[in-house]
Amino acid sequence: MARPRKFQEHxxxxxxxxxxxxGGFHGTSVDDLSRATGLSKGSLYGAFGDKQTLFHRVFGDYCDGSDAMAAARVDGPEDEALLRLRAWLHSPEDTDPYGCLLARGTAELAAEDDAVAARALAAYDTLLDSCRELVEQAQRAGLVDPGADAAALGGLxxxxxxxxxxxAKAGVDPxxxxxxxxxxxxxxxx
Structure with missing residues (x-):
């Protein structure tokens, strides 16, 4: 019989x-993960698989959170759509000094890891769609030229x-x- 886990997965x-x-994927060793999590290497492997499998899980969860926040930004009155976009653009002030795992993971691994590339693309598609929807809301509210390309403006x-x-990560002032x-x-x- 397997022993019950003595840690909170979250x-x-x-x-x-x-x-x-x-540390990035390549700059993080299993020893680093063991120290950071407080679990032995054996417990890490037993619970989460190898380092790449653990990264995929963490990266996927991070992207799921990004998707949920993007969807939440779309909700609200159309005449406040630009305010929600503005608030999102001001949010990098509060980012982790090490940056965003989506950006870092994409830059480091998308060219060599198909699973990371696919999940990153899906997350960026969600961000692009949510910003396009916000621009469309602002267009309907008369705040953005209705003839403008909403997808391009959302991409901007x-x-x-x-x-x-x-x-922000580089230290440029707020x-x-x-x-x-x-x-x-x-x-x-x-």
Missing amino acids: DVLDAARQQFTE VVTTHRGLEAL ATRNRIAEAAIGSIAS
Whole structure:
């Protein structure tokens, strides 16, 4: 009979996520994961498989959270759609100093790991769709030119967010990042 687990899976996955976010996949050893989670290597392997399997689980969970937040941003009055986009562009101020696991995992592994590439693409498609929907809401509310390409403008917002996140990680001051966010919103507003 298997022994009951003496750890909370969520806590272990959260610690592994933080370790992968800080060190990247290639820069994180199983010893690092063992120290971060408090589990022995054997317990890690027994519960989560090898390092790549654990990364896929953590990355997938992270992307699921990103998808849920993107869906939540779409909900709300159409005349506040630009406010929700603006708030999202200002959110990189509060990001982890090591950056976003979606961005880091994509940059590090998408070219060599088909599962990471597929899950990252799905997450970015969700972000693009949610921003397109917000632009369409703003168009219906008369806040954005109704003839503008909503998908392209939504893509501009996603790209600006990713860039602002990188600037925040590099230490660019919040005032500069906020001016960039306001310029991006101003460029799509009517």
